[in-house]
Amino acid sequence: MTVQGSEKSSRRGHRSTTMGGMPVNDMPWWRWRTNVRSGLHMLSDPVFQQECWLAGQSGYGDVTDAVYRLVEDTWLDNWSAEKYVGTIFRDSQEAALVDVAVLRVLRILHQVGADAPVSAYLEHHGWPEAVRAARDAHVRLATNDGEDPDAPPRTLEVLSIMTRVA
Numbered sequence: 001m002t003v004q005g006s007e008k009s010s011r012r013g014h015r016s017t018t019m020g021g022m023p024v025n026d027m028p029w030w031r032w033r034t035n036v037r038s039g040l041h042m043l044s045d046p047v048f049q050q051e052c053w054l055a056g057q058s059g060y061g062d063v064t065d066a067v068y069r070l071v072e073d074t075w076l077d078n079w080s081a082e083k084y085v086g087t088i089f090r091d092s093q094e095a096a097l098v099d100v101a102v103l104r105v106l107r108i109l110h111q112v113g114a115d116a117p118v119s120a121y122l123e124h125h126g127w128p129e130a131v132r133a134a135r136d137a138h139v140r141l142a143t144n145d146g147e148d149p150d151a152p153p154r155t156l157e158v159l160s161i162m163t164r165v166a
Helices: 030-043 046-054 063-071 092-112 118-122 127-144 156-164
Strands: none
Touching: 030 046, 030 063, 030 092, 030 118, 030 156, 046 118, 063 092, 092 118, 092 127
């Protein structure tokens, strides 16, 4: 659905009904989905992790920030993503992939510690499997939202703008 601007509006033409390609009203809790997707995206991209997190590039947060976006509103650290099918996740397959990723990442977070340097996560023996699980979930969610799963992760500033505007 496209919304027309009023004749009195300084904006002409159509107002976008998507945010970063994702339909604004597609999922009831799209802001939470956006945050979960952001966390999964960063956790699923080893090149990003090397070039941004390990290099200390600002604007993207760190591993703990990405994990926080996965679980802050959703409480996926306490219950299954299946609870959110129809609100955050489109189907049980998305939910199952997210559950696997969250569990693998949280296991490492608890073993290494939330305040550990990025290198401690990246060097953890279970990290490659956590990255693979996050990648599987990220690809499924991005593809289902009509976005390119291989696009670079968005900065936290862009994420903030996306979740603030409706």
